[in-house]
Amino acid sequence: xxxxxxxxxxxxxxxxxxxxxxxxxxxxxxxxxxxxxxxxxxxxxxxxxxxxxxxxxxxxxxxxxxxxxxxxxxxxxxxxxxxxxxxxxxxxxxxxxxxxxxxxxxxxxxxxxxxxxxxxxxxxxxxxxxxxxxxxxxxxxxxxxxxxxxxxxxxxxxxxxxxxxxxxxxxxxxxxxxxxxxxxxxxxxxxxxxxxxxxxxxxxxxxxxxxxxxxxxxxxxxxxxxxxxxxxxxxxxxxxxxxxxxxxxxxxxxxxxxxxxxxxxxxxxxxxxxxxxxxxxxxxxxxxxxxxxxxxxxxxxxxxxxxxxxxxxxxxxxxxxxxxxxxxxxxxxxxxxxxxxxxxxxxxxxxxxxxxxxxxxxxxxxxxxxxxxxxxxxxxxxxxxxxxxxxxxxxxxxxxxxxxxxxxxxxxxxxxxxxxxxxxxxxxxxxxxxxx
Amino acid sequence: xxxxxxxxxxxxxxxxxxxxxxxxxxxxxxxxxxxxxxxxxxxxxxxxxxxxxxxxxxxxxxxxxxxxxxxxxxxxxxxxxxxxxxxxxxxxxxxxxxxxxxxxxxxxxxxxxxxxxxxxxxxxxxxxxxxxxxxxxxxxxxxxxxxxxxxxxxxxxxxxxxxxxxxxxxxxxxxxxxxxxxxxxxxxxxxxxxxxxxxxxxxxxxxxxxxxxxxxxxxxxxxxxxxxxxxxxxxxxxxxxxxxxxxxxxxxxxxxxxxxxxxxxxxxxxxxxxxxxxxxxxxxxxxxxxxxxxxxxxxxxxxxxxxxxxxxxxxxxxxxxxxxxxxxxxxxxxxxxxxxxxxxxxxxxxxxxxxxxxxxxxxxxxxxxxxxxxxxxxxxxxxxxxxxxxxxxxxxxxxxxxxxxxxxxxxxxxxxxxxxxxxxxxxxxxxxxxxx
Numbered sequence: 001x002x003x004x005x006x007x008x009x010x011x012x013x014x015x016x017x018x019x020x021x022x023x024x025x026x027x028x029x030x031x032x033x034x035x036x037x038x039x040x041x042x043x044x045x046x047x048x049x050x051x052x053x054x055x056x057x058x059x060x061x062x063x064x065x066x067x068x069x070x071x072x073x074x075x076x077x078x079x080x081x082x083x084x085x086x087x088x089x090x091x092x093x094x095x096x097x098x099x100x101x102x103x104x105x106x107x108x109x110x111x112x113x114x115x116x117x118x119x120x121x122x123x124x125x126x127x128x129x130x131x132x133x134x135x136x137x138x139x140x141x142x143x144x145x146x147x148x149x150x151x152x153x154x155x156x157x158x159x160x161x162x163x164x165x166x167x168x169x170x171x172x173x174x175x176x177x178x179x180x181x182x183x184x185x186x187x188x189x190x191x192x193x194x195x196x197x198x199x200x201x202x203x204x205x206x207x208x209x210x211x212x213x214x215x216x217x218x219x220x221x222x223x224x225x226x227x228x229x230x231x232x233x234x235x236x237x238x239x240x241x242x243x244x245x246x247x248x249x250x251x252x253x254x255x256x257x258x259x260x261x262x263x264x265x266x267x268x269x270x271x272x273x274x275x276x277x278x279x280x281x282x283x284x285x286x287x288x289x290x291x292x293x294x295x296x297x298x299x300x301x302x303x304x305x306x307x308x309x310x311x312x313x314x315x316x317x318x319x320x321x322x323x324x325x326x327x328x329x330x331x332x333x334x335x336x337x338x339x340x341x342x343x344x345x346x347x348x349x350x351x352x353x354x355x356x357x358x359x360x361x362x363x364x365x366x367x368x369x370x371x372x373x374x375x376x377x378x379x380x381x382x383x384x385x386x387x388x389x390x391x392x393x394x395x396x397x398x399x400x401x402x403x404x405x406x407x408x409x410x411x412x413x414x415x416x417x418x419x420x421x422x423x424x425x426x427x428x429x430x431x432x433x434x435x436x
Numbered sequence: 437x438x439x440x441x442x443x444x445x446x447x448x449x450x451x452x453x454x455x456x457x458x459x460x461x462x463x464x465x466x467x468x469x470x471x472x473x474x475x476x477x478x479x480x481x482x483x484x485x486x487x488x489x490x491x492x493x494x495x496x497x498x499x500x501x502x503x504x505x506x507x508x509x510x511x512x513x514x515x516x517x518x519x520x521x522x523x524x525x526x527x528x529x530x531x532x533x534x535x536x537x538x539x540x541x542x543x544x545x546x547x548x549x550x551x552x553x554x555x556x557x558x559x560x561x562x563x564x565x566x567x568x569x570x571x572x573x574x575x576x577x578x579x580x581x582x583x584x585x586x587x588x589x590x591x592x593x594x595x596x597x598x599x600x601x602x603x604x605x606x607x608x609x610x611x612x613x614x615x616x617x618x619x620x621x622x623x624x625x626x627x628x629x630x631x632x633x634x635x636x637x638x639x640x641x642x643x644x645x646x647x648x649x650x651x652x653x654x655x656x657x658x659x660x661x662x663x664x665x666x667x668x669x670x671x672x673x674x675x676x677x678x679x680x681x682x683x684x685x686x687x688x689x690x691x692x693x694x695x696x697x698x699x700x701x702x703x704x705x706x707x708x709x710x711x712x713x714x715x716x717x718x719x720x721x722x723x724x725x726x727x728x729x730x731x732x733x734x735x736x737x738x739x740x741x742x743x744x745x746x747x748x749x750x751x752x753x754x755x756x757x758x759x760x761x762x763x764x765x766x767x768x769x770x771x772x773x774x775x776x777x778x779x780x781x782x783x784x785x786x787x788x789x790x791x792x793x794x795x796x797x798x799x800x801x802x803x804x805x806x807x808x809x810x811x812x813x814x815x816x817x818x819x820x821x822x823x824x825x826x827x828x829x830x831x832x833x834x835x836x837x838x839x840x841x842x843x844x845x846x847x848x849x850x851x852x853x854x855x856x857x858x859x860x861x862x863x864x865x866x867x868x869x870x871x872x
Contacts, residue, residue, distance in 0.1 A: 001472055003468070003524065004467065004469070006466055009467060012468070025804050026806075029442035030445035031442060032440040032448070034437035036552075057509070060543045065503070067501070067503015069494055073493070092441075094826065095810075117471060128809040128810050130809045130811065132788055133809055251789070252789060256792065257796075352688060356571065356691045368463060369463060370533075371568065374531075374564050374568075375566065
């Protein structure tokens, strides 16, 4: 886990600001949940691998001796959202559209763009089964990436129910569906032969894995939907729904910024166990792993209440976006801003009150002002130069000096730290001069 | 720990925005640290009571069986700052001024304005022993409160070294100083007699506790500094320093917004064990406990490195500020904003693409747009009314309809949800019309 020094925080705040602004344009409202959830809320939602990565908190009092954990750090923002929807249903509109930008924690081995504490930027629509939900979620994510300067991202989509139909038709035993899904999802990393080897290693019948691999077809083959529709012996209700919904998402996305980035990826499966329909992932070539992902999870809210509520969402990974933006130098110059517009020097040791009053004057006029904190006299000697060095080191563009001359004429000497130029400005005009 | 629904989040963001903006005016830079720290970083910094309230995280793997904790949730933002300063000293300017607005966790019993997860809004100056640091910290906190609409707050200050001199001169045994400090700090809650009873209960000599209580004088007696200076038999170096520094803070604050709110409070002691000099607390009459507090801690950084670094800070409690602002109705109307500027109705079931394209058009022009997610046909019947009800329930001020007439004439019917008025606007003029 990492500390973020001022320049890091400014970059993070810039990206978060763009994300929140775009999400708001789509009518999403902000939600925040606590970092800590009851441990039962989290366990059993993410699959076995996920459960192992949850940070668990010791019960207070006696629990500290017995080692019992009753709380845990949230692992994602989707399960807490489902809990909130179940708990506060009466206070929320029928169609609840929320965004949430908060940290989550996973006891994972860190790698490029992956940390044990990281921010997810989630946007979810609750209450509707319409594929317009999917289309708007993908459009908002695409808008975010375009606003940040990305043009080369790919959004790959697929459908869990179509995957189920393929597994069934390929004669995978029902009890091994989730295992097979995890293997299919590795196509992106391991390639066709790698996945075939893993299927073999896990003891799947060669005929079965061949049938599956044939059906996952070439990547991004746009006619794959037509082909799989014909190829499956028994399409089934789930296969039908998967194909129809994917076609509808593609059709609706024609009018949005996501459209030209969108591809079907037959092997996309997503690891988390709570997805029930469409699934998506956003990728760029220079990052292993994805910039974001999501999907539909119509059964998750029902795990916290008696009633299922349809839901779909997408999550952008802040750290991964920052890593790629950093490597590609994508931050606008204005983001790396200075800590202050001007620094006020303490010229006379016994006039701190006057300098403080001057700084207050500038602050009240809206300027960000650093006042050098210490006296210019040390062991009886003037140390004025130190102050200019401090301003330079902090990247403050102007330094304001009120010395003897300036006091006498009610002026301020202002030094431009970039050019070295110095100018005498009437005290009443300083704000106007600095703002110009 | 609580969920924050959209209206709560907007209020929180408003207050956080004001705080960050004011802190920036004083040249403070943003810092963020991880929620989770190594457990040794936190233990032994807050006193025995504090240590008990730290949430501890189970070690992964084998640790889960043995109940061993290696990490903990941060308890405040000051100790993490001291760790950061010790760790990143080379990357930070000599005078490092940072603000940090993040949650902290304490396994405390919840009460009014006090929660187990809560946000601290901290501002700290590292590297200078000058009392100008204190003056600017108090001024920034006062500016925040004034910008939020508070006028009746009191800032009480005192000095740990002066308290030490009083304890010594009152003949408290050295090993009982910290115990006596905790008791003195209760004057605000228990009153003089209550504190006297506690001193007795803990077995302090009556003559000793009498001497202490006499010296704590009446609250807010402005001439207390002069009086205590004369009254102490042996002022000592620490007492001298305490009195001089308090006088300097009062003098410098004359030129700031904190000045008129500032009082010396002889019994103010603050619970945390890391303070070494000036201490402060901000109070309003209608809240038990404080809106914020802080002080100087010149020895804390030294606990993480070989070198002491002077440091001073103040922390505002976001939740307490929100509680009082809520009770006093202090939020500007603009804060409780609607989730969207306009909702686009789906009039024809088979034209979703057209409505989505229209919504995209408005969003690109900067408007926040809700598009009703579902088809207006359910079981073969029009359900147009539901859409207007949804807009009303979410407080969206305008609804835009493109029906048959509008399609024919390239117009949009816009309904004002407050007045019920409906107007036909040329499609090309909708953005201008909604923005006016």
